Amino acid sequence: MITNEIISKVKKLREELRYHSYLYYVLDKPEISDFEFDKMYRELVDFESKYPELITQDSPTQRVGGKATGDFKKVEFKKPMLSLSNAFNGKELIEFDRSVKETLNTDNIEYITELKIDGLSMNLIYEEGKLIRGLTRGDGKVGEDVTANVKTIKSIPLYIENAPPYIEIRGEVFMPRSSFVSLNEKRDAAGIMPFANCRNAASGSIRQLDPNVTASRNLDFFAYSVGETEGIEIKNQESLLNLLKKFHFKVNPNYKKINSIEKVIEIINEWQEKRHHLGYDTDGMVVKVNDFEQQNVLGATSKDPKWAIAYKYPPEEAETVVENIIVTMGRTGVLTPSADLKSVQIAGTVVKRATLHNMNFIEEKDIRIGDIVKIYKSGEIIPEISVVLKNKRTGKEKKFIMPSECPLCKHKIYRTEGEVAYRCINPDCGGVIRENLIHFASRDAMNIEGLGPAVIDGLLAYNLIENIADFYELRKDDIIQIERMGEKSAKNLLTSIENSKNRGLSKFLFALGIRHLGEKGSELISEKFKDIDVLMNASVDSIKSVSGIGNITAEHIYKYFKNEKNKKIIERLKNHGILMKLNERKSEGNAFKGHNVVLTGKLSNIGRREAGEIIKALGGNLQSTVTKTTTLVIVGENAGSKLEKAREKGIKIINENDFLKIINNK
Numbered sequence: 051m052i053t054n055e056i057i058s059k060v061k062k063l064r065e066e067l068r069y070h071s072y073l074y075y076v077l078d079k080p081e082i083s084d085f086e087f088d089k090m091y092r093e094l095v096d097f098e099s100k101y102p103e104l105i106t107q108d109s110p111t112q113r114v115g116g117k118a119t120g121d122f123k124k125v126e127f128k129k130p131m132l133s134l135s136n137a138f139n140g141k142e143l144i145e146f147d148r149s150v151k152e153t154l155n156t157d158n159i160e161y162i163t164e165l166k167i168d169g170l171s172m173n174l175i176y177e178e179g180k181l182i183r184g185l186t187r188g189d190g191k192v193g194e195d196v197t198a199n200v201k202t203i204k205s206i207p208l209y210i211e212n213a214p215p216y217i218e219i220r221g222e223v224f225m226p227r228s229s230f231v232s233l234n235e236k237r238d239a240a241g242i243m244p245f246a247n248c249r250n251a252a253s254g255s256i257r258q259l260d261p262n263v264t265a266s267r268n269l270d271f272f273a274y275s276v277g278e279t280e281g282i283e284i285k286n287q288e289s290l291l292n293l294l295k296k297f298h299f300k301v302n303p304n305y306k307k308i309n310s311i312e313k314v315i316e317i318i319n320e321w322q323e324k325r326h327h328l329g330y331d332t333d334g335m336v337v338k339v340n341d342f343e344q345q346n347v348l349g350a351t352s353k354d355p356k357w358a359i360a361y362k363y364p365p366e367e368a369e370t371v372v373e374n375i376i377v378t379m380g381r382t383g384v385l386t387p388s389a390d391l392k393s394v395q396i397a398g399t400v401v402k403r404a405t406l407h408n409m410n411f412i413e414e415k416d417i418r419i420g421d422i423v424k425i426y427k428s429g430e431i432i433p434e435i436s437v438v439l440k441n442k443r444t445g446k447e448k449k450f451i452m453p454s455e456c457p458l459c460k461h462k463i464y465r466t467e468g469e470v471a472y473r474c475i476n477p478d479c480g481g482v483i484r485e486n487l488i489h490f491a492s493r494d495a496m497n498i499e500g501l502g503p504a505v506i507d508g509l510l511a512y513n514l515i516e517n518i519a520d521f522y523e524l525r526k527d528d529i530i531q532i533e534r535m536g537e538k539s540a541k542n543l544l545t546s547i548e549n550s551k552n553r554g555l556s557k558f559l560f561a562l563g564i565r566h567l568g569e570k571g572s573e574l575i576s577e578k579f580k581d582i583d584v585l586m587n588a589s590v591d592s593i594k595s596v597s598g599i600g601n602i603t604a605e606h607i608y609k610y611f612k613n614e615k616n617k618k619i620i621e622r623l624k625n626h627g628i629l630m631k632l633n634e635r636k637s638e639g640n641a642f643k644g645h646n647v648v649l650t651g652k653l654s655n656i657g658r659r660e661a662g663e664i665i666k667a668l669g670g671n672l673q674s675t676v677t678k679t680t681t682l683v684i685v686g687e688n689a690g691s692k693l694e695k696a697r698e699k700g701i702k703i704i705n706e707n708d709f710l711k712i713i714n715n716k
Contacts, residue, residue, distance in 0.1 A: 161337050379482065385472045
């Protein structure tokens with residue numbers, strides 16, 4: 051029997067989960083730990099499982115759950131999604147301004163400038179506050195229904211508080227650069243053609259037939275306009291952006307209201323370089339007349355509005371020479387070709403090498419050693435060849451041939467049918483072993499500070515290590531043999547190795563380098579099995595049952611733990627005290643009592659939510675910004691303005707390692 055108390059409890063859980071999702075995914079200011087959030091989420095799942103009649107489509111539990119379909123339904127827009135006309139220089143912007151003023155018969159024009167996000171336009175339809183449909187732009191008149199995939203994007207609310215009866219929210223689905231790099235690394239390792247840029251990756255991800263795949267791609271969304279609306283009146287673009295914030299949408303903060311086209315051009319020039327330092331791709335600036343009445347007077351053509359224009363930045367390209375093509379090996383044995391280039395500057399950095407991905411890429415573009423090529427930065431990060439200037443060939447260029455045997459161990463190279471990757475499958479290959487050792491010690495894995503590629507190469511050269519278990523048997527006298535490693539460096543490295551023992555099951559699983567098992571998958575497996583011994587004895591079907599773990603990944607996990615050599619290494623690691631259980635830290639005491647604490651930057655060993663919860667459990671008060679009442683700032687990587695502000699105010703600052711020592715009573 052469903053009581054009013056149960057209904058009320060379910061409603062409250064949904065409201066709290068929506069609120070904390072907004073804080074985490076939109077504002078990046080979490081107030082509770084991941085553990086506490088997950089606990090609330092599981093409680094809601096339990097209620098909905100017991101009382102399925104209480105499930106609603108806007109419930110936080112319904113983000114992933116749509117069924118795969120063979121096609122995407124076509125839906126006609128109530129109000130067309132128009133494209134924008136382009137400007138490529140200041141003269142064209144001045145002409146746009148002249149046309150606007152002439153039509154409106156006034157010089158009193160306010161413009162709003164917004165960064166042009168390089169992604170996929172999306173129309174979100176809300177009825178009575180509930181998200182009922184997500185449509186791609188399509189041809190501007192008819193879009194594709196991708197609702198099930200849109201719901202997986204956590205910065206898009208499934209429900210809007212105090213919403214009008216009907217409203218269409220429009221914006222851009224995009225892939226952050228960090229997600230793009232991670233996705234392409236996984237595709238390269240799996241022998242799948244990588245995406246060319248963030249825009250293509252976002253487009254491909256939103257049109258997946260399986261919403262679980264879309265959910266794994268970490269897409270994001272910026273809202274910037276509305277389509278058809280009912281029961282609401284908005285006067286200008288600035289008011290609209292503020293309204294979208296109130297509706298808990300993520301709005302790009304880099305917009306400005308400007309009263310002259312000359313200042314618009316200044317802003318555009320200012321962002322030409324600044325945009326390279328953002329965490330997402332932009333290819334221009336959108337300039338809009340702010341006042342909606344003026345927009346209506348200006349009207350639109352059949353293709354684009356006359357009240358807005360997109361300034362497109364010139365592509366960041368450079369011409370150079372392919373001096374050589376070499377192959378490097380990844381931790382899964384995949385041989386990846388790269389082009390050694392004649393040094394050239396692009397997007398503010400000197401480029402000497404470009405990725406070539408695989409042989410298919412080389413053959414499709416017909417890239418040869420000695421070719422003159424144009425390069426650009428894919429996703430503003432990875433140098434890539436865009437085109438070969440074949441008209442400049444001299445006849446001396448040489449075609450590249452993938453080696454038939456591994457350049458390191460001389461075993462035969464294999465190419466699995468249906469894959470583009472060439473792979474060395476010899477588990478004893480020195481290149482594979484080296485890459486696995488580097489991966490194990492890396493920041494996102496066991497985070498052994500000071501144990502980088504150069505040190506590992508030194509340890510291998512002196513035959514001090516053969517596998518990951520050997521790291522934990524190193525002595526100071528071993529390490530000081532390596533070039534540039536004195537007693538102090540050796541001592542610090544041994545301390546880092548010792549500290550890595552408590553990373554927990556999830557990080558340990560990721561560190562093992564099991565094929566197809568990434569960070570997220572390692573977290574899911576850890577939460578399910580909680581102990582390495584349970585996982586090692588699990589069946590394939592049991593591993594497959596974990597939501598988010600595919601059949602191929604499950605097979606690789608199962609085979610890894612059935613390998614006798616791997617089992618012996620894990621046993622040795624156990625004997626060295628490596629924590630192979632789910633790391634459920636419980637902190638007690640009052641280490642932060644009386645402190646107003648601010649967290650800033652990326653924390654490598656602990657989630658922001660978990661860190662915040664521990665601070666509160668230890669008597670501290672968590673603050674989102676640095677103020678005159680702040681007494682302590684904890685900094686991770688890439689800490690920005692909050693760190694600078696703390697320094698200016700003379701506030702005590704500690705790093706993540708100091709924080710971990712405090713909470714672990716060390």
